[in-house]
């Protein structure tokens with residue numbers, strides 16, 4: 001389970017504290033997938049950063065896989081993040097000098113050494129449709145292919161939670177649909193909780209649950225809103 005209760009976030013600024021998140025409650029079980037929409041600056045990335053334990057809330061609690069990550073020491077938190085959370089961003093952040101296969105294996109190189117993950121890396125790349133690209137460099141791939149590598153890399157450590165912040169923001173409509181479908185399919189197969197932030201109604205429509213960040217809270221996005229926007 002992912003359980004969020006009364007989550008608040010404010011940033012100190014010269015003009016006084018800036019309240020961004022104002023009381024978010026959320027429950028997601030393994031295998032569930034949520035799309036989050038909402039205006040620019042509404043706090044979607046701020047929310048994902050906190051869920052990803054990259055930033056701390058001002059108030060409220062997060063429980064992930066029966067752990068309160070913010071009660072952990074910094075080294076424990078880093079290990080927890082590496083082991084339990086996968087990230088996909090708008091930019092792929094692949095290492096240009098490494099092959100596709102090596103890029104997918106990068107999260108396995110930090111922390112406690114784990115069993116040989118190369119078979120799993122190959123299998124994930126096959127599942128994202130890139131088994132013919134293992135030795136390619138990122139510069140030799142299309143934008144959509146790069147994001148599919150990023151998805152495989154995010155899943156290599158079998159995360160409990162997969163967070164994607166505008167993963168299709170740089171892609172054309174067709175590639176965006178492919179990447180969204182792959183995210184959903186793999187998260188479901190891996191029994192991972194998936195949260196995707198997107199500005200695309202196309203992408204949101206593919207998700208079983210959809211919410212909108214408005215005035216610092218998460219509200220359901222109605223089916224009609226999604227339909228009308230097509």
Ligand SMILES: Nc1ncnc2c1ncn2[C@@H]1O[C@H](COP(=O)(O)OP(=O)(O)OP(=O)(O)O)[C@@H](O)[C@H]1O
Nearest residue numbers: 011012013018020039040041042043044045046047
């Ligand atoms: N470290 C910070 N210090 C001060 N203000 C911040 C900080 N980080 C974010 N903000 C502010 O918080 C608000 C929410 O930012 P956030 O990046 O979460 O928005 P978003 O919903 O992801 O927007 P977009 O759709 O454009 O990506 C913005 O007004 C931003 O300026």
Ligand SMILES: [Mg+2]
Nearest residue numbers: 044045046165
């Ligand atoms: Mg953002």
